[in-house]
Amino acid sequence: MFENFDLQAVIYALAVGAIPVLFAITLHEVAHGWMASRLGDKTAEMLGRLSLNPIRHIDPVGTVAIPAILLLLGSPFLFGWAKPVPVNFRNLRHYRRDMVLVAAAGPGANLLMACGWTLLLGIFAVLGHDSSVGQGFMSMAQVGVTINLLLMVFNLLPIPPLDGGRVLAGLLPPGPANALSR
Template sequence: MEELTLAQRVAVWALPILFAITVHEVAHGWVARRLGDPTAMMMGRLTLNPLRHIDPVGTVLVPLLLLFLGGFVFGWARPVPVTWENLRHPKRDMALVAAAGPAANFLMALGWALVMRLAIALGDDLAWAAVPLIYMGGAGIAINVLLMVLNLLPLPPLDGGRIATGVLPGPWAWRLARVEPYGFFILLGLIATGLLGRILGPPVHALQGAIFALAGV
């Protein structure tokens, strides 16, 4: 397929990014509600309306900048609030709430694979519809796999860090939780040194390859 212009890339990536980030956050709030915490629901965050979740920097500026630079694309939304004291089993349930986001991204990646497969089945006669859907499906798989693997890193405040603090014994969980104020800076350091790409690359490429195979690509 031909190389996309910047405007075409924005058009192709916009919907997958919005869905990936929005559904990720809603999944956190939905699972928290099921486990006893209605905070997200009370604040109107259990909605697929992206306007309720958009972070001007993480949802708009960073993805657009990365698209312009031609690098890998990721972003983030405003975190869904969770009041851990409301959860029935706070330590365990916080891990389940955290795991809901990456799980949602995995399911969305499979959904976009289905979109690609259906688009390929449309054939050349409906290329006007098939080609944009194939590009969009590929973007949806890529962004959701990347967000899932990134968020599973055991580094607070990423979801993987919260999962780890939920399953580790008390003293180890406490030590890991103390890293949270520095987690964002550690992540920036990993990006700046190129270590993040080396860490994420193998699992991202392996999982993307498996899902693209399911899509028949």
Template sequence: MELSPIQYFTISIIPVLLAITVHEAAHGYAAKHFGDKTAYFLGRITLNPIKHIDPVGTVVIPGMLLLLSAPFLFGWAKPVPVNFSNLNNPKKDMMWVALAGPASNLAMAIIWAITLGLFKSSGASYALFIIGMAQVGIMINLVLMLLNLLPIPPLDGGRMAVSLLPAPWSYKLASIERYGMFILIFLIVSGLLSAILLPLLRFFQGTLIGIFV
């Protein structure tokens, strides 16, 4: 049964909120583990979506993409504040703090894939709703994982690259952070982002469904 845009929007609320809020909470938890308690003191290490919601990035953008039947969803939350200078080993630990977000999205995509496998053959009246949520959950989490792994500061992949590169190169990469969002907007408008993400998204979706469904 094909879902209407409103029905699709409804089943997407929980997966989208979870994907974005767990991603940010994971950053905060990792930062606390490696010595920076900024997010902890501000109450941002929580799964309460109200603490993380950005009206535009969490609500408007994903909602518009859903209603426009975009090939994939993405959005963002209010970034969890991290003071990298407070980390035990700032350059090294920055990688783990940055990686925590995409890693949490991969974990959630796996959980949604398992859920899809469990309910796919169910005859329960609510199974279609759960299946729809699981499909959206797999997609939004994989998109957030792949998008954030792009080596563009301030995306997580950019911070990971800054952490891993030798000092001269890491400084050069970190210096373009102020232009990071403009670069991302260019990739979106030019269609390059879709060209990069869609093949990877299909690969990971197919792999998870092949393993768990």
């Protein structure tokens, strides 16, 4: 089972990937809560979930256990999730419109982060990355772009309970929206 296990590669992958992944999931969730707060629902704010502290958004199973098991098993991909920020959509001022905006805020944050990591990639390319530290930062920026684009696209799939499902439900007439949400 562990004959092809490369501890050094695992440590490098964790060192390069941990920061972009933690930023991606934390800012994605905070964006939902921030937008909901601006549109009338203070639930996440009252529960302290607008925090940039990633520990507030870690789901023990989805953020730690599942990715760790996949990593140890040598999986070619990792899968996981964060603890969703609570939103009470009934508190929003304009329920349907605001549901779309709250749902789109997470993937929107991932798009902005992908742009930020792309900018860092460009800076590292101009400054050079000859050292192992420079190569590590280049790898980290590449992971940042990739993970944020993957999270954005995945979360925009029009399948409840993903963000895209909520966006679609907010854009559909009430009958089809209710059917989709069931």
